C-alpha cells in the first residue's frame with residue numbers, strides 16, 4: 001500500500017531563537033513538497049517560539065513523560081507539548097535509552113501516553129555495534145519493538161495514522177556510517193512483519209523511518225529501499241542547506 005514519505009529532523013540539544021531562520025527555510029521547502037510529510041523535533045524550549053514564527057508546519061518534542069503532570073523535575077508531559085503547539089514527539093531514542101536508562105516498558109508507557117493525549121509518535125529502536133557484530137541485530141530489534149509497541153486505548157486511537165517507527169542502528173548515529181541498503185531492507189521488512197502481527201492490516205499503514213547519518217548524498221538511495229517510508233535525521237536537519245535536499249529526495253521518490 002502507498003504510504004506518504006515522512007522526513008523528520010531531530011535537533012537533539014541544538015537550537016536557540018536565532019535558528020528560526022533555518023526553520024523558516026525548511027518550512028518553505030516542505031510547503032513545496034506537498035507529497036511528503038515533514039516535521040522538526042526541537043528542544044522543548046524552542047517549540048512555542050517556532051510555532052509562533054512559522055505557520056503551517058509540524059513541530060514535535062524529542063521525549064515525553066508518561067504522566068500528564070506531577071513531581072518529575074525536568075520532565076515535559078504530552079499536554080505540555082500540545083500546549084506549546086507541538087503535534088508529535090519522539091520516544092525511545094537510543095540517546096535517552098542509554099543516557100537516561102530508559103527501558104522498553106517506559107518507552108511503551110510514553111508512547112501510549114502521547115498517543116492517548118493526541119500527539120503523533122515516532123518510536124525509536126535500533127541495535128548497538130556489538131549486537132550487530134554478534135549477528136543478533138534482527139532478533140534484538142524485533143524484541144525491542146515487541147516490548148515497546150503501544151497497545152491499549154492510546155494505541156487503538158493512534159494506530160496507524162499517528163504512529164511511526166524509526167529504525168536507528170546506534171553505530172550509524174552521528175558517525176557517518178550508514179547501514180547498507182541490504183541490511184536496511186532486511187530490518188524494515190522484519191519490522192513490517194511484526195507490525196502486521198501486532199496490528200493486523202493496520203500494521204501496513206505504520207511508517208518505518210530509517211535514521212543514522214542520513215544526508216543529501218545517501219537519501220535517495222535509502223528512500224528507494226522497500227519499506228523505507230522516510231528518515232529521522234539528526235545533524236543534517238540543523239540547517240536548511242543540508243535538510244532541504246533530503247526533503248526533495250523524498251518528494252522525488254514520492
Ligand SMILES: O=C(CO)COP(=O)(O)O
Nearest residue numbers: 010173174212213234235
Ligand atoms: O539520531 C539520529 C536521529 O534521531 C540520527 O542522527 P544523525 O543523522 O546525526 O546520524
